[in-house]
Amino acid sequence: MTWLDISKEIERIKERGLYRKMRPYDSSQGPRVFSNGSSIINLSSNNYLGIAGSVELAEVAGNAIRDWGVGTSGSRLIGGTTRMHFDLEEEIASFKGEEASLAFNCGYMANVSTIPSLSGKEMTIYSDSLNHASIIDGCRLSKARVEIFKHGDLDELEKSIERYGNGMIVTDGVFSMTGEVAKLRKLRKIADDYNLLLYMDDAHGTGILGKSGRGTADYFNVKVDINMGTLSKAVGVQGGFVASSKERIDFLANTARGFIYSTAFPAAWAAAAIRGLELCKEEKRRKMLFHNVEYMREGLESLDLGQNMNGIPTPIIPVVLGGNNRVVKVSELMFKRGVFCHPIRYPTVPPNKEMLRITLMATHKEEDLDFALGALKEAIKEVGL
Numbered sequence: 001m002t003w004l005d006i007s008k009e010i011e012r013i014k015e016r017g018l019y020r021k022m023r024p025y026d027s028s029q030g031p032r033v034f035s036n037g038s039s040i041i042n043l044s045s046n047n048y049l050g051i052a053g054s055v056e057l058a059e060v061a062g063n064a065i066r067d068w069g070v071g072t073s074g075s076r077l078i079g080g081t082t083r084m085h086f087d088l089e090e091e092i093a094s095f096k097g098e099e100a101s102l103a104f105n106c107g108y109m110a111n112v113s114t115i116p117s118l119s120g121k122e123m124t125i126y127s128d129s130l131n132h133a134s135i136i137d138g139c140r141l142s143k144a145r146v147e148i149f150k151h152g153d154l155d156e157l158e159k160s161i162e163r164y165g166n167g168m169i170v171t172d173g174v175f176s177m178t179g180e181v182a183k184l185r186k187l188r189k190i191a192d193d194y195n196l197l198l199y200m201d202d203a204h205g206t207g208i209l210g211k212s213g214r215g216t217a218d219y220f221n222v223k224v225d226i227n228m229g230t231l232s233k234a235v236g237v238q239g240g241f242v243a244s245s246k247e248r249i250d251f252l253a254n255t256a257r258g259f260i261y262s263t264a265f266p267a268a269w270a271a272a273a274i275r276g277l278e279l280c281k282e283e284k285r286r287k288m289l290f291h292n293v294e295y296m297r298e299g300l301e302s303l304d305l306g307q308n309m310n311g312i313p314t315p316i317i318p319v320v321l322g323g324n325n326r327v328v329k330v331s332e333l334m335f336k337r338g339v340f341c342h343p344i345r346y347p348t349v350p351p352n353k354e355m356l357r358i359t360l361m362a363t364h365k366e367e368d369l370d371f372a373l374g375a376l377k378e379a380i381k382e383v384g385l
């Protein structure tokens with residue numbers, strides 16, 4: 001038997017410029033974080049509404065820990081479910097305008113569990129090429145045929161459906177790296193025309209788009225069949241969910257392996273997420289966020305980096321630079337100047353689309369954004385772009 005030569009593999013990862021390191025913060029999530037004793041501007045967080053590090057959510061979670069304890073000591077079907085979990089699932093269903101919902105330990109778990117459960121051997125999953133890794137992994141675990149269509153290319157999608165028939169279209173609502181929004185109305189029409197299910201991952205639309213932040217489906221006034229999302233981004237806590245009809249949710253509770261075979265998350269997460277969802281409904285943070293989005297987009301346009309800033313504004317703004325070493329260098333130079341903006345490389349994005357993924361929060365201040373733009377401009381000049 002030969003073992004994988006891990007040292008060699010790590011060397012190969014480094015040679016390709018794909019080695020990743022973690023940078024620990026010494027503070028809670030916010031528009032500024034502490035790292036190595038200094039305060040840096042944080043442009044790499046999915047804490048879009050700025051509530052993840054809030055005292056309010058911490059207090060709700062703290063009180064719930066006192067009432068319910070920390071661990072749940074059992075999977076959801078075997079003793080790990082508290083009343084709080086049910087309350088959260090009711091709240092999610094009502095927030096999404098669906099009959100019922102099921103909460104998972106994270107969004108990744110929701111996708112890798114739900115997609116295989118809902119797709120049988122005789123079906124085809126039609127998946128956009130820019131869908132999130134958790135969708136890709138859910139497809140890999142499914143027994144169905146998987147057909148990937150070029151990002152947003154609905155002609156290719158239709159041709160594929162005509163060839164393979166019966167199944168489910170899977171799409172991100174807001175694409176996690178480009179910040180683009182799915183062509184949901186057209187996808188709905190195609191799904192209806194061919195009698196397919198429409199599955200949407202709204203990890204980045206939840207709390208952001210639509211009336212009261214209800215998400216991408218609400219933004220387009222379109223109903224999807226499976227409305228998946230996370231509690232770990234705008235909602236500011238942790239966990240994933242799927243909202244849909246009562247029957248589908250009942251089916252998932254009985255078949256989704258990541259739900260069945262994993263210890264339930266703490267009741268304190270559920271309590272905090274219920275509060276997080278209530279905060280999402282308040283208009284004021286989204287207003288502040290979209291003000292910052294416009295401000296940053298204008299600032300980036302004035303840097304003339306050749307980026308396409310059109311489309312529906314979301315808090316994810318990609319600055320595509322192309323080249324692993326290039327994005328890593330620009331990110332490092334920005335960090336030295338006090339701005340954290342993570343470089344995104346393959347396989348998270350396709351080769352040559354390496355980017356800085358700027359994400360904004362409601363709580364960023366204009367002067368922080370000005371400073372960040374200045375740091376980006378200088379870093380790009382220093383790298384010779």
Ligand SMILES: Cc1ncc(COP(=O)(O)O)c(C=O)c1O
Binds near residue numbers: 132134176201240
């Ligand atoms: C589009 C998308 N789906 C799913 C996930 C997974 O969610 P979670 O972080 O809650 O596991 C993420 C982010 O990590 C994401 O960006």
